[in-house]
Amino acid sequence: MKKNNEVKESKYWWEETIDFNTAWKDNTWPEFDKQIREMNKLLKKQSAKLIVVIFPIGSQINYDSEAPDFDYIVKPQGKVTYYCNKHNIPVLDLFTYFQEHNNLSLYEDGLHLSSYGHSLSGEIIEEFILENL
Secondary structure, rough: OOOOOOOOOOOOHHHHHHHHHHOOHHHHHHHHHHHHHHHHHHHOOOOOOOOOOEEOOHHHOOOOOOOOOOOHHHHHHHHHHHHHOOOOOOOOOOOOHHHHHOOOEOOOOOOEEEEHHHHHHHHHHHHHHHHHH
């Protein structure tokens, strides 16, 4: 039986960090929905278009898409995509692209992109923007 002062061991490192774990918590997404809807509304008033790009963290792309917990691993991507689709906002998820190039050094440290990661992202994003203008 767990006592109140015991710390729960987590399977995923991001669950123990304040900066990342909010993306896996359901109670944070209504605020995201509100904010993205507001950004889209403000940009439309300026005749501008919002495009969202989702960058996976390095540890996510190491997971096999057949893994039993895969949906949980990519939960943030699914949520962002859901809300963007809900508001007709073009969304580009770099997960699949990064997974295809995972044998190359996309990240400096698992979070910040390397020169190659920036270059690859730039090419993919440029193509996406041109397709969605």
